[in-house]
Amino acid sequence: MTGGAQFIRAEVGERYEVFHTDCPARGVVxxxxxxxxxxxxxxxxxxxxxxxxxxxxxQGISEKMLAQTLRALVQDGLVWREVEPTTPPQVTYGLTEFGRDVGEPLAELLDRITRQLSPRGAG
Known part of the structure; x- marks a missing residue:
């Protein structure tokens, strides 16, 4: 797979300038x-x-917003897309290795937040 910002390499020992508006990593973030x-x-x-x-x-996401979000995440190399040639076409999405790597800390953050919240109706 080619094309995502994760494949653009910085010089050895250098990092992306994520606070610069032209940084390719900024769009992925x-x-x-x-x-x-x-x-x-x-x-x-x-x-x-x-x-x-x-x-x-x-819950709460429209088809339009889901399609736009998936398109961006596929283009960034975080999500893969597979189309089965049926009528109508069946489209399946999953995480790439890069997507799993990025998604893991997000899931951990969600788990930490939900563990710290009081149960609904308590307090």
Whole structure:
């Protein structure tokens, strides 16, 4: 797979200038931390899902926003997309190795937050 910002290498010992507006890593961070990007990555962490399964797993997301978010995450190399030539086509999405690497700390963050919250109705 080619094309995502993760394949553009900085000089040895150097890092991306993430605070610079032209930094390619900045766009990936924007997509991951977008309103729906986090939820897509967390939803796909256990297994690949078809488009409608993914939409049902993320309450409140519209088809349009899910499609836009998935398009960006696929382009960034975080999510893979497989189309089965059926009528209608069945499209399945899953995390790439890069997506799993990025999604793991997001899932850990969600777990930490939910462990610290009081149960609903308590307190």
């Amino acid at each position: 924007d997509h991951v931390t977008s309103r729906w990007g986090v939820w897509v990555l967390i939803s796909l962490r256990s297994n690949a899902l078809r488009f409608y399964e993914l939409r049902e797993s993320i």
